[in-house]
Amino acid sequence: MNNFYNINLKRIKLNKLKISVVGLGYVGLNLLIHFSKTKNQIYGIDNDIKKISFIKKGKSYINYISDNDIKKIKKNSFFSNNYNSIKSSDVVIFCLPTPLKNNRPDLSYLKEACDESKNKIRKGQILILESTSYPGTTEDFLYKNLNLKRFKLGKNFFLGFSPEREDPGNKKFSLTKIPKVVSGYTKECLNLVEQIYKIIIPRVIKSNSIKVAETAKLLENVYRAVNVTLVNEIKKITNKLDIDIYDVINIAKTKPFGFQPFYPGPGLGGHCLPIDPIYLSYAAKKLGVKAKFIELTKEVNSKIPLEISSIILKKIKKNKSKILILGVTYKPNVDDIRESAALKLIELLSKQKKYKISFSDPFINRLSVGKKKLYSVKLSKKVLNSFDCVVLITDHSKFNYNLIKKNSKILLDSRGRFEVSNNIIRI
Incomplete structure (x- = not known):
């Protein structure tokens, strides 16, 4: 009889687990909040002291x-920038960033x-592990870096x-x-991981292979990235044909x-679409396989x-023109600027040195572009009228679109929010 397996099953059933969540970003913090609503004892770990504070x-x-x-997190939840709570934890969940470098x-x-x-x-x-990575990360990377060979996986240690x-x-x-x-390294690992998430999530789907689960996650995001890219390509064709892509x-x-x-x-923008597909492309290259669609997606976008x-250069030719970028986060209604298209656009326009660039975003107060600091401007009739060109990049719900429409001299719309008119151009 596997004593460690049965002890864990009993603790899961009784809600008497000690759970450490490592990495308190948008994934880890949300996970921790839901686990904290149970009777289990929860620990939150993050290197960022500001987050802990x-x-x-x-x-x-x-x-x-x-x-x-945050205030509703129970008193039996503890937070720290050190890893000491792992010693006494029954469950450790890694929710860490996996960006790209070069x-x-x-x-x-x-x-x-x-x-x-x-x-x-x-x-x-x-x-x-909850972090997105290439197939094999859980079994190969963690196994090596955590020195898991000292344990008998599925018997006295469980990996998923x-x-x-x-x-x-x-x-x-x-x-x-959702x-x-x-997934789990062994059948016992899988069963324990399944039961842990069933504490907070009604529907749990079992994958009999960790690599299948890792690849499925990448496929989900590659699917979206490729299809968004396809539509962006078709938009170029419809623009030449004078057809509205949104009507199509x-x-x-x-x-x-x-x-x-x-x-x-x-x-x-964000992590899922511009970054995750590259993890699958990376794995493919190591195997000598060309991931042409993925590479093309990156190139096009x-x-x-x-x-x-x-387009802006063609429309706004005079020097010292004032341009306002609406929305700088990577998607609507969040305060996340990772891989944001708006940041890349601001950098490109700033290099021209003929424009004065400003931005407005209800979720972001300040941006650093090179050595310059930009501060979000509050929209009003007077403010909008002061700009030669307004460019909608991220269509936040908090924007007053009627105000923007009526008071923009030239409005370039990358989100299909406005009907085309004399001063409104879809790009």
């Missing part, structure tokens, strides 16, 4: 997570967490992978409303099968901010 004061540092959500996977955050945890993990524990499926700011599909994929999409989406609508935009800047 915010949480202890009952303040949120993510716009779609309220201060009230167009290659950067697992330095995960490596640092492994280094900090290596001498603190012990027999009987359940370790789960459960890909995050967060859509930041999406109220319709919150954490508990099916949760789980609205007609096409009436088909009840075989089609899903995707919409054009100023370029891919990386050029879109440049194409928008070229």
Whole structure:
């Protein structure tokens, strides 16, 4: 009989687990909030002291997570910038960033967490990775960097992978409303990981292979990235044909099968679409396989901010023109600027030195562009009238679109928010 397995099952059933969540970004913090609503004892770990300070004061540092959500975290939740709680934890969940560096996977955050945890993990524990990475990361990278060979996986230590499926700011599909994929190194690992997530998520989907689960996560995001890219390509054709791409999409989406609508935009942003596909491309290259669609997706979308800047150059030729960028986050209604197309556009326009660039965003107060600091301007009739050109990049719900429409001299719309007119151009 596997004593460690049965002990963990009993603790899960009784809600008497000690759970450490490592990495309190938009994935880890949300996960921690939901686990804290149970009777289990929760620990939050993050190297960023500011985040820990915010949480202890009952303040949120993510716009779609309220201060009230933070304040509701039970008193049996503890937060620290050190990893000491791992020693006493039954479950350790890694929710760490996996960015790109020089167009290659950067697992330095995960490596640092492994280094900090290596001498603190012990027999009987359940370790789960939620960070997105290339297939093999959970079994190969963690196994090596945590020195898991000292354990008997599935007997006295349990390893699993459960890909995050967060859509930041999406109220319709919150954490508990999205099916949760789980996988494990052995059957015992899989069963324990499944039972842990069933504590907070009604529908849990089991994958019998960790690599399948890792690849499925990448496929989800590659699928979206490729289709958004396809629509951006088709938009170039429809523009030449003097056809509205949004009219085309609205007609096409009436088909009840075989089609899903995707919409054009100023370029891919965030983590999922511009970064995750490169992890699969990286894995393919190591195997000698060419991931042509993925590489093309990156190539096409990386050029879109440049194409928008070229349109602006053609429309606004005079020196010292004032240009206002509306929305600088990578998607509407969040305060996340990672890989944002707006930032790339601002950098391109700033290099021209003929424009004065400003921005307005209800979620971002300040930006650093090179050595310059830009501050968000509050929209009004007077402010809008003072600009030679207004460019909508991120269509936040908080914008007053009627005000923008009536008071913009030239309005370039990358989101299809406005009907085309004499002064409104869809780009």
